[in-house]
Amino acid sequence: MVKETYVVDGMVCAACAATVEGAVKKLKGIESCAVNLTTEKMAVTYDQQQLDADRIAKAVADSGYRAHVFDEKKDASQEERELKRLAGMKVRLIWSAIFTLPLLYISMGSMVGLPLPQILDHHSHPLVFVLSQLLLTVPVMVLGWHFYRSGFKSLSKAHPNMDSLVAVATSAAFLYSLYSTYHVILGHHHHIHQLYFESVAVILTLITLGKFFETLSKGRTSEAIKKLMHLSAKEALVIRDNQEILLPIEELVIGDRVLVKPGEKIPVDGQIVTGQSSIDESMLTGESIPVEKTVGDQVYGGSINSQGALTVQAEKLGKDTLLSQIIQLVEEAQETKAPIAKIADQVSGVFVPIVMGIALVTGLVWFFIGGESFTFALTVAVSVLVIACPCALGLATPTAIMVGTGLAAEHGILFKSGDSLELVHQVDTIVFDKTGTLTQGKPELLSVYNYAGDLDQASLLTVIASLEANSSHPISSAIVAKAKEDQLQLLDVEQFENLAGFGLKGEINGQEWLIGNKNLMEQASIALTPARSDFDLLTQQGQTPIYAASQGQLMGLLGVADQLKPDSQEALSQLKERGFDLVMLTGDNEQTAQAIARKAGLDHVISQVLPDQKAQTISDLQAQGKKVAMVGDGINDAPALATADVGLAMGAGTDIAIESADVVLMKPDLMDVAKAMIVSQATIKTIKENLFWAFIYNVLAIPVAMGVLYLFGGPLLNPMLAGLAMSFSSVSVVLNSLRLKYRKV
Numbered sequence: 001m002v003k004e005t006y007v008v009d010g011m012v013c014a015a016c017a018a019t020v021e022g023a024v025k026k027l028k029g030i031e032s033c034a035v036n037l038t039t040e041k042m043a044v045t046y047d048q049q050q051l052d053a054d055r056i057a058k059a060v061a062d063s064g065y066r067a068h069v070f071d072e073k074k075d076a077s078q079e080e081r082e083l084k085r086l087a088g089m090k091v092r093l094i095w096s097a098i099f100t101l102p103l104l105y106i107s108m109g110s111m112v113g114l115p116l117p118q119i120l121d122h123h124s125h126p127l128v129f130v131l132s133q134l135l136l137t138v139p140v141m142v143l144g145w146h147f148y149r150s151g152f153k154s155l156s157k158a159h160p161n162m163d164s165l166v167a168v169a170t171s172a173a174f175l176y177s178l179y180s181t182y183h184v185i186l187g188h189h190h191h192i193h194q195l196y197f198e199s200v201a202v203i204l205t206l207i208t209l210g211k212f213f214e215t216l217s218k219g220r221t222s223e224a225i226k227k228l229m230h231l232s233a234k235e236a237l238v239i240r241d242n243q244e245i246l247l248p249i250e251e252l253v254i255g256d257r258v259l260v261k262p263g264e265k266i267p268v269d270g271q272i273v274t275g276q277s278s279i280d281e282s283m284l285t286g287e288s289i290p291v292e293k294t295v296g297d298q299v300y301g302g303s304i305n306s307q308g309a310l311t312v313q314a315e316k317l318g319k320d321t322l323l324s325q326i327i328q329l330v331e332e333a334q335e336t337k338a339p340i341a342k343i344a345d346q347v348s349g350v351f352v353p354i355v356m357g358i359a360l361v362t363g364l365v366w367f368f369i370g371g372e373s374f375t376f377a378l379t380v381a382v383s384v385l386v387i388a389c390p391c392a393l394g395l396a397t398p399t400a401i402m403v404g405t406g407l408a409a410e411h412g413i414l415f416k417s418g419d420s421l422e423l424v425h426q427v428d429t430i431v432f433d434k435t436g437t438l439t440q441g442k443p444e445l446l447s448v449y450n451y452a453g454d455l456d457q458a459s460l461l462t463v464i465a466s467l468e469a470n471s472s473h474p475i476s477s478a479i480v481a482k483a484k485e486d487q488l489q490l491l492d493v494e495q496f497e498n499l500a501g502f503g504l505k506g507e508i509n510g511q512e513w514l515i516g517n518k519n520l521m522e523q524a525s526i527a528l529t530p531a532r533s534d535f536d537l538l539t540q541q542g543q544t545p546i547y548a549a550s551q552g553q554l555m556g557l558l559g560v561a562d563q564l565k566p567d568s569q570e571a572l573s574q575l576k577e578r579g580f581d582l583v584m585l586t587g588d589n590e591q592t593a594q595a596i597a598r599k600a601g602l603d604h605v606i607s608q609v610l611p612d613q614k615a616q617t618i619s620d621l622q623a624q625g626k627k628v629a630m631v632g633d634g635i636n637d638a639p640a641l642a643t644a645d646v647g648l649a650m651g652a653g654t655d656i657a658i659e660s661a662d663v664v665l666m667k668p669d670l671m672d673v674a675k676a677m678i679v680s681q682a683t684i685k686t687i688k689e690n691l692f693w694a695f696i697y698n699v700l701a702i703p704v705a706m707g708v709l710y711l712f713g714g715p716l717l718n719p720m721l722a723g724l725a726m727s728f729s730s731v732s733v734v735l736n737s738l739r740l741k742y743r744k745v
Contacts, residue, residue, distance in 0.1 A: 001031055001045050001046065001047060001048075002045070002046060002047075002048050003043065003044070003045045004043075004044055004046075004053060004056075004069055004070075005041055005042070005043055005044075005069070005070040006041065006042040006044065006056070006057070006060070006067045006068060006069055006070060007040060007041060007042075007067065007068060007070050008020055008035065008040055008041065008042050008060060008065055008066070008067045009040070009065065009066040009067070010064070010065040010066055010150055011035075011037055011040060011065060012150060012161055012162050012163050013037070013161050013162035013163075013352075014037060014351075014393045014395075015159070015160065015161040015162060015351065015352045016037070016065065016154070016159075016161045016162075017035040017036070017037045018035075019063050019064070019065075019154070019157075019159040019161070020035050020042065020060055020063055020065055020067070021033055021034070021035045021042075022063075023059045023060060023062065023063035024042070024044060024056060024059050024060065026059070027046075027051055027055065027056065027059055028050055028051070029046050029047040029049070029050030029051035030044065030045075030046050030051065031045040031046060031047065032044070032045045033045075034418075036398050037395065037398055038395065038398035038399055038402055039398070039402075040081070041070065042060075042067065044056060053069050057069075062157075063157060063159060064150075064153050064154045064156075064157040064159060082215060085215055086212070086215055086216065089208060089211060089212045089215060090212065092143045092144070092208055093205070093208050093209055093212050095139070095143055096140050096143050096144065096201070096204060096205040096208055097205055099136045099137075099139045099140050099143075099201065100136075100140055100198075100201040100202055100204075100205045102136060103133055103136040103137060103140075103197065103198050103201050104198050104201075104202060106120055106129070106132055106133060106136070107133055107195065107197065107198040108198065120132060122192050126184055126189045126192050127184060127185065129192060130180075130181050130184045130185075130192060130195065131181070133177075133195060133197040133198065134177075134178075134181055134197060136197070136201065137174070137177075137197040137198075137200055137201050140200070140201040140204050140205060141170070141174065141200065141201075141204065143204075143208075144170075144204040144207075144208065146163075147163045147166045147167050147170070147204065147207070148163075148167045148171070150163040150164075150167075151163035151164040151165070151166060151167030151168065152164070152167055155167075155168070160352045160353055160356060161352060162352070164352060164356070165352060165355060165356070165385045165386065165388065166203065166204070166207060166385075166386065168356065168385055169203065169359075169381075169382040169385035169386050169719070170199075170200045170203055170204060170382075172378060172381070172382060173196035173199050173200050173203075173378065173382050173719065174196070174197070174200045176194070176196060176374075176375075176378055177194075177195045177196045177197045177200070180192070180194040180195050181195070194375045196378070196379075196382075196719075199382070199718075199719045203386055203719055203722075207386075210728060210730060210731060213728075213731045231265070231302035231323060232249070232265075232267075232301060232302050232321075232323055232324075233249060233264075233265040233266070233267035233301065233302070234248065234249055235247065235248055235249060235267070236249055236252055236256075236258045236267035236268065237258065237259040237260075237261075238252065238256050238257065238258055238259075239256075239257045239258075239259060239311070240256070244259060249267055249268075249317075249318075250318075252267070252268060252314055252317055253314070253317075254314055254315060254316075254317060255313065255314060256268075256313070256314045257273065257311050257312070257313055257314075258270070258311070258312045258313075258314060259309065259310075259311055260305045260309070260310045260311075260312055261305070261309055262277070262305055262306065262307050262308060262309060263304070263305065263306070264304070264305055265301075265302060265303070265304055265305075266279070266299050266300065266301055266302070266303050266304070266305055266310075266312060267301055268301050268312060268314040268315070268316065268317055268321065269298070269299070269300050269301050269314075269315055269316035269317075269320070269321045269322055270298075270299060270312040270313045270314045270315040270316070271296060271297070271298055271299070271312065271313050271315060272293055272294060272295050272296065272297050272299060272310055272311070272312055273295065273311050273312065273313050274295065274310070274311040275294075275295070275308050275309050275310040275311060276292070276293065276294035276295070276308055276310075277292075277293060277305050277306060277307045277308035277309075277310055278290035278291065278292050278293070278306040278307050279291050279292075279293050279299055279303050279304065279305060279306065280303060280304040280306055281300065281303045290306050293310075299312055300321065300322045300323065301316075301321040301322070301323050301324075302321075302322075302323040326409065326414060326666075339419065339422055340397060340422055340684065340687055340688070340691075351388075351393070351698075355384065355385065355388040355702070356385065358384055358388075358702065358706070359381045359382075359384040359385045359388075360381065362377075362380050362381055362384055362706045362707070363377040363378060363380055363381030364377070366380055366707065376716075379716065379718075379719060380705065380706060380707050380716070382719045382722075383705040383716075383717045383718070383719045383722045384702060384705040384706055386705075386719055386722040387701045387702065387704075387705045387717070387722035387725055388698060388701070388702050388705070392690070392693070392694035392697060392698075392729045392730045392732070392733045393691070393694045393695070393698075395690070395730055395733050395734055395737075396687060396690035396691045396694050396733055397418075397687050397690070397691075399690070399733065399734050399737035399738075400683055400686040400687045400690060400737040400740065401418050401421060401683065401687075402737075403683075403686075403737050403738060403740040403741055404421060404679055404680075404682065404683030404686070404740055405421065405683075406741075407679055407740055407741060407743065407745065408675075408676065408679045411672065411675055411679075411745055412665065412666035412667050412669075412672060413663065413664075413665055413666070413672055413675055413676045413679065414663065414664040414665075414666065415662070415663055415676075415679075415680075416661070416662055416663065416664070417662065419662075420646060420662035420663055421679075421680055421683055421684075422680070422684055423627075423645055423646045423662070424629065424646050424662075424663065424676060424677060424680035424681075425677070425680040425681045425683075425684045426627045426645070427580070427627045427628070427629040427645065427646055427677070428579075428580065428581060428626055428627050429580065429581040429582075429583060429621060429626040429627065429628045429629070430575060430580050430581070430582055430583070430628075430629045430630075430631060430673065431583045431584075431585050431617075431618060431621065431628060431629070431630045431631070431640075431644070432582065432583070432584050432585065432602075432631045432632075433585055433586070433614075433630075433631065433632035433633065433637050433640075434562075434584055434585065434586035434588065434593070434596065435562060435586070436633045436650070436668075437631055437632055437633050437650060437668075437670070438564060438565065438568050438572075438584065438596070438600055438670070439562040439563060439564055439565060439568075439596070440562060440563050440564075440565055441562065441633075442474060442477075442478070442562065443474050443475055443477075443478040443544070443560045443561060443562050444478050444481075444482070444560065444561065444562070444563050445478050445479050445481070445482035445558060445559075445560055446541075446543055446559050446560065446561055446563075447534075447538060447543060447557075447558065447559030448460070448461055448556065448557075448558055448559075449531065449534045449556060449557040449558075450555075450556050451530045451531065451553075451554050451555055451556060451557070452550075452553075452555040452556060455555070458486065458488060460548070460555060460556045461479075461482070461483055461486070461488060462483065462488045462489065462490065462491060463491065463508055463513060463548075464479060464513075464515055464546075464548050464556065464558065465479050465480050465482070465483030465488060465490055466490045466491040466492075466493055466508060467493055467496070467504050467506050467508070467513055467515050468480050468504065468515065469490055469493075470493055470496045470498075470504070470506070471498060471504055475544065475546065475560050476504075478560050479546075479558065479560070491508050491509070492508070493506045493507065493508055494506065494507040494508075495507045495512075499516065499520065501519075502516045502517060502519055502520040502523070503515050503516015503517055503520045503546075503547075504516060511550055511551065512550060512551070513548065513549070513550045513555075514526070514547075514548070514549045514550070515546065515547070515548050516546065516547060517545075517546070517547065518545070518547065520547070521547045521549060521554070524549065524552075525552070526547070526549045526552065526553070526554050527553075527554060528547070528554060530554055531545075531547070531554060531557045534557050535557065538557070538559040539591050539592070539595070540591075540595060541559070541561070541595050542561055542588075542591075542592045542593075542594075542595025542596045542599070543559035543560060543561040543592075543595075544559070544560045544561060544592070545557060545558070545559060546558040546559075546560060564596065564599055564600055565668070565670060567669060567670050567671050568600050568670055569599070569600055569601055570671070571669075571670035571671045571673060571674060572600055572601050572602060572670070573601060574671075574674045575673065575674055575677070576601070578674070578677065580677075581604070581626070582602055582603070582604065583602070583604040583605070583606060583621070584596070584597050584600070584602050584604070584605045584606070585606050585609055585614060585617060585640075586605070586606070586607050586608075586609065587607075587608060587609055587610060588607055588608070589607065589608060590605075590607045590608065592607075593605045593607035593608075594607075614637065614639065614640035615639035615640045615642070615643040617640070618630055618640050618643045618644050619643055622643075622644075622645070627645050628644045628645050628646075629644055629645065629646040629647070629648060630643070630644035630646075630647050630648065631648045631650070631670075631673055632647075632648075632649065632650070633649060633650035633668070637649075637660075638659075638660040639660070641660040641661045641662075642660040646662045646663060647660055647661035647662050647663070648661055648662070648663045648664075648665060648673060648676065649661035649663070649664050649665065650665050650667075650668045663676055675745045678743075678745050679743075679745060682740060682743050683740060686736060686737055686739070686740050689736055690733045690736055690737065693729075693732065693733065693736070694729070694733060697729045701722075701725060704717050705717045705722055
């Protein structure tokens with residue numbers, strides 16, 4: 001299967017997106033297709049053996065639109081396309097207003113007592129009055145020609161869209177006005193009261209105004225991704241042949257050494273080879289505090305070198321950098337649809353033809369049954385066509401998803417699809433891997449008990465650490481790290497032996513020492529009675545006991561444990577308050593697992609689970625009807641992350657874990673799990689609000705336009721007011737989505 005992104009030209013509303021999507025999905029070999037009206041892109045996954053890019057583009061063309069495979073180098077960016085479109089709309093809007101305002105003054109001025117030149121008076125110069133309106137209307141129609149081109153083309157393909165409604169409505173009003181103009185020329189001057197030129201021009205101008213504001217607002221929904229795109233450096237100071245050369249970023253190669261001065265952006269992903277500094281990585285992780293980095297540490301393109309000069313050896317460039325991968329993830333999330341979007345798609349696909357039918361039937365009913373004039377029937381039909389445009393429906397979901405995923409990205413949370421954004425808010429159970437997720441991922445020496453009468457605690461730890469320094473076991477590393485922290489001088493060890501599964505053996509100053517577990521002590525017939533109560537205390541606290549013995553006697557007992565992360569308790573407490581059922585998953589024995597769970601404040605523990613059993617554990621929870629999120633960071637978590645309804649990978653984890661997850665948390669901070677839940681819930685709430693207002697607007701507005709209120713002595717909706725209401729319904733949906741940007745997370 002191949003996944004490709006297409007740029008689709010000519011879409012104006014949700015009905016267009018539904019038409020394109022439907023046309024492509026009919027092709028044999030298509031696995032998935034999602035059209036995003038906001039970004040004007042189409043994400044397609046298809047079988048290359050059954051289909052190719054040209055046939056997909058042809059299917060789009062046959063449905064009345066244009067599509068081509070998105071080329072990052074040749075195609076303008078979304079921002080550039082938006083700016084170009086805005087500039088074009090601004091010109092059309094200004095010129096449309098220049099012709100529309102005098103037209104409105106001429107046609108309506110006398111009704112509200114405004115003075116008109118004698119030459120334009122409809123009583124004394126009816127022909128000039130009519131022809132001046134015609135001459136002012138035609139340029140506005142020419143400026144709005146794209147409405148007619150798109151609308152009638154879609155209508156001819158039997159897939160009417162929003163432009164079809166506008167084109168049919170204004171064409172009907174214009175043709176009827178032309179018919180009245182013909183009668184005025186013939187001398188039938190009473191026809192001056194049956195002109196709709198001003199309605200045609202005002203509707204086109206107002207819809208252009210609405211589209212302008214809509215595009216302006218839509219541009220703001222993708223601000224987060226624009227910020228990310230602007231973060232990457234354009235040039236780099238490269239050291240080649242002992243010379244510093246300023247090169248465009250495209251000319252760098254892997255292995256280049258790049259000099260980064262204080263205050264500059266780091267241009268590549270790589271390793272520091274000289275220097276040390278604090279690096280601002282907030283754009284990647286959402287963490288505002290700079291991170292101290294020195295020789296051997298990893299740095300990422302787009303982050304900012306705050307203080308010292310650094311030399312960085314390039315390891316990843318261009319699309320392979322972490323920043324590029326983040327941008328790609330956010331773009332992919334914005335291209336895919338949340339399941340809730342299907343509601344709008346299903347409605348939009350049938351909405352426009354139904355509205356056209358309603359408008360036609362309404363006009364005929366008023367004319368033939370209601371006994372009203374043709375002018376009245378036409379006014380009602382035009383109002384129905386104009387007010388019912390389903391733009392707001394088409395914008396309800398994609399704008400909220402764009403703002404939601406952007407907000408999450410600013411906090412270092414990456415949703416990989418619209419699906420995952422929606423699924424997160426359905427979760428009721430969160431399963432946490434213990435090691436590296438709830439805990440630090442490396443053991444620490446926490447307790448030292450001394451039973452040797454002739455050795456103080458520091459001397460005892462010096463001896464044990466000296467032996468442990470010869471082993472690479474994580475527990476050994478924890479003991480040695482503690483000795484170094486206490487600035488203890490390690491001793492020389494002779495006759496060292498690593499006793500697999502038991503511990504260590506060696507001589508220090510001619511005295512033999514045994515360091516290890518209970519089994520090693522029992523083998524050497526070492527009495528453990530002095531340590532019995534201490535041993536029980538350590539196991540209750542979840543610490544791993546390590547014995548030390550010499551000359552047939554127990555000399556000491558050490559407690560080593562993988563500590564909880566500082567934020568674990570607070571994060572878990574917040575999630576519990578939000579009503580989530582929290583579960584810890586670990587390979588530890590029951591006693592150790594329960595001790596850590598008590599510290600963390602967890603009620604449910606599943607212990608002694610082997611790595612290959614984790615996915616089955618998730619399946620068992622799902623079988624109980626639970627919606628499960630799995631939070632993990634290691635290779636052995638990947639199957640469980642993929643099995644869960646939603647997988648959340650800690651960003652400090654392995655690539656394979658991140659690949660298997662639906663949501664990536666860029667920093668190893670459990671507070672971000674709660675933030676991901678908040679963003680998802682807020683986004684879905686916004687989508688529901690948008691859909692509600694879009695549906696309610698159409699449900700309430702169409703009967704008003706049909707003249708239901710007029711039947712009971714109320715007002716009749718003017719087509720110009722209908723155009724204004726329709727335009728700003730779309731803007732209101734976008735503005736509601738933009739409220740998400742200011743949501744506290």
